[in-house]
Amino acid sequence: MIETKTILICAGLGLFLMMVxxxxxxxxxxxAIDRIVAVNVIGxxxxxxxxxxxxxxxxxxxxxxxxxxxxxLNFLGSLAASRYFNRTRPAYGHESTGGKN
Amino acid sequence: xxxxxxxxxxxxxxxxLVFFLGASIGVVRFPDFYTRMHxxxxxxxxxxxxxxxxxxxxxxxxxxxxxxxxxxxxxAIAVLIMLTSPTSTHLxxxxxxxxxxxxxxxxxxxxxxxxxxxxLEESVSDKxxxxxxxxx
Numbered sequence: 173m174i175e176t177k178t179i180l181i182c183a184g185l186g187l188f189l190m191m192v193x194x195x196x197x198x199x200x201x202x203x204a205i206d207r208i209v210a211v212n213v214i215g216x217x218x219x220x221x222x223x224x225x226x227x228x229x230x231x232x233x234x235x236x237x238x239x240x241x242x243x244x245l246n247f248l249g250s251l252a253a254s255r256y257f258n259r260t261r262p263a264y265g266h267e268s269t270g271g272k273n
Numbered sequence: 274x275x276x277x278x279x280x281x282x283x284x285x286x287x288x289x290l291v292f293f294l295g296a297s298i299g300v301v302r303f304p305d306f307y308t309r310m311h312x313x314x315x316x317x318x319x320x321x322x323x324x325x326x327x328x329x330x331x332x333x334x335x336x337x338x339x340x341x342x343x344x345x346x347x348x349a350i351a352v353l354i355m356l357t358s359p360t361s362t363h364l365x366x367x368x369x370x371x372x373x374x375x376x377x378x379x380x381x382x383x384x385x386x387x388x389x390x391x392x393l394e395e396s397v398s399d400k401x402x403x404x405x406x407x408x409x
Contacts, residue, residue, distance in 0.1 A: 176279065176331070183286050183324070190290070190297045197300050197309070205369045209310055210300060212361060213317050216354060217293065220324050223347060232332050233339060236346045243350055247357035254364035257372065 177228060184224040191217055208253045215246035278334040282327040289323030292316050305377040306369055314362035318355060325351035 197210040219239040226235025299312025325347055333344040 179279075179283055179286070180331075183290065186290050187293065187324075190293050193297050193301045203306055203369070203372075203374060205365055205372070205374070206306055206309060209313050209362075209365060212358075212365075213296065213300060213313050216317050216321055216358060219350060219354070220321055220328075223325070223328050223350075227328060227331060232328075232347075233343050236343055236350070239350055240346065240353070243353055243357070247353075247361055250361040251364060254361065254368045257365075257368040 180224055180228050184221055184228070187217060187221055187224070205254075205257060208250060208257075212246065212250045215242065215249070219243040219246070275334060278330055282330040282334075285323050285327030285330065289320040289327065292320035292323065296320060306374045307366065307376050310362060310366050310369075314359060318358040321354045321358070322351045325354075 191214055194210045194213055198207050198214075201207045201210065219242045222235050222239040222242060223232065226232040226239075229235070293316060296312050296316025299316060300309050303309045303312055329344040329347040329351075332340050332347065334340075
């Protein structure tokens with residue numbers, strides 16, 4: 173009989189190992205919005221990973237609040253970034269049009 | 274009962290991991306900004322919901338008073354992500370489209386125009402103008 177914590181450790185480790193190739197897209201990504209999308213994916217998965225860590229420590233009731241805050245902040249961050257890139261168009265470089273568009 | 278709960282939660286968590294594997298491979302391997310958005314938006318949302326449901330079932334198996342509240346909070350995170358992840362995907366896609374990011378296509382006339390925005394309509398109108406010139 174496999175213990176529950178072994179399953180949780182395997183799930184968390186698998187989740188972390190699958191987050192590693194997304195970091196490649198953050199470093200390499202040709203446009204700035206590619207990087208934001210990859211950061212958004214990793215942020216969503218970090219909220220999941222926080223719950224798994226809480227279940228490992230037998231303290232989910234504390235970690236679930238962290239996860240709620242992390243998910244909400246992640247959404248706000250991507251929202252602000254999308255509004256910003258809608259105005260300044262620095263997708264292919266760092267130059268901006270000075271808010272003309 | 275405990276074994277049944279374990280089996281259900283392991284099934285949910287492992288299927289969520291499979292979907293996240295698809296999402297991460299898609300984010301790395303797809304050739305284009307829009308296709309990467311497609312992989313990230315769908316796979317990420319579904320895998321998050323599945324893993325959260327599995328963890329909620331795992332937590333609720335204690336049958337205590339507080340664990341029901343924690344399970345409801347976990348499901349609330351799942352609902353929050355189910356609402357917010359497609360919204361942010363839509364907004365980032367719109368920002369990229371207004372930036373003038375060109376999708377991968379066989380149409381070699383598609384290019385970034387100066388204003389940003391509807392580059393596809395421009396190439397289509399170019400084609401129709403070329404046809405008119407040929408007719409004349």
